Amino acid sequence: MNPIKRYPHLKLVIQDQPAVVQIARKALRIELQLVLGRQISRGLENGRVDFVSINFLQDAPVEGCDIYYLKNVLHDWTNTECVTILKNIRRAMKRGSRVIIQEIVIPEALNSNEINTTSEAHLPSWGQSEVNMYEFDILMMECYNAKERTLEEFIHLGYAPLVLDIVVLTIHNAVNSSAQSGLQFNEIYPAGDMALVEFSPV
DSSP states (O other): OOHHOTTOOOOEEEOOOOOHHHHHHHHHHIIIIIIIOOHHHHTTTTTEEEEOOOOTTTOOTTTOOSSSEESSSSSSHHHHHHHHHHHHHHHOOOTTTTEEEEEEEEEEOOOOOOOSSSOSSTTTOOGGHHHHHHHHHHHHHHHOOOOOOEHHHHTTTTOOOOSSSSOOOOOOOGOOOOOOEEEEEEEEEEEETEEEEEEEEO
């Protein structure tokens, strides 16, 4: 399903490093012409699809978008860098904007009091069916000093007390807002091997 064809009212802005944007512009034009026809490819010219270079560790994205969508982005970065990325997005958001993060969301592991028995070959959460998720987690650690995250870790990414001289003790599951990034967790939508995690501005 191509959103340009299915939702003609949408305007899409694709942002990445300059070299990637240049490649993406050419690739998208070729794909649209081959798969969807010339009429759809004209969407590039009439302003429905725009390409903007960005360094998301330094710059805010295009302001005032309804949806800021990141797919397989945050798992490449450390927690500190993820907070920086989310803060920069928050700077560009308007009231009603949403951040949608599509990534692997690792299920929370059960502790030994919550299960009967597991063999030594299994993770405490009977994780054999999610073994690929943990393999990706190790791969991200080896390649980028980064990780795949649980939902709790996504929610916690930007959370920090604003007043630094006060010690705040928090049960992570009860945390619903991010004082650092200015984002509030809304919902998680399972989507096969990955999930969509939705945030809104506080």
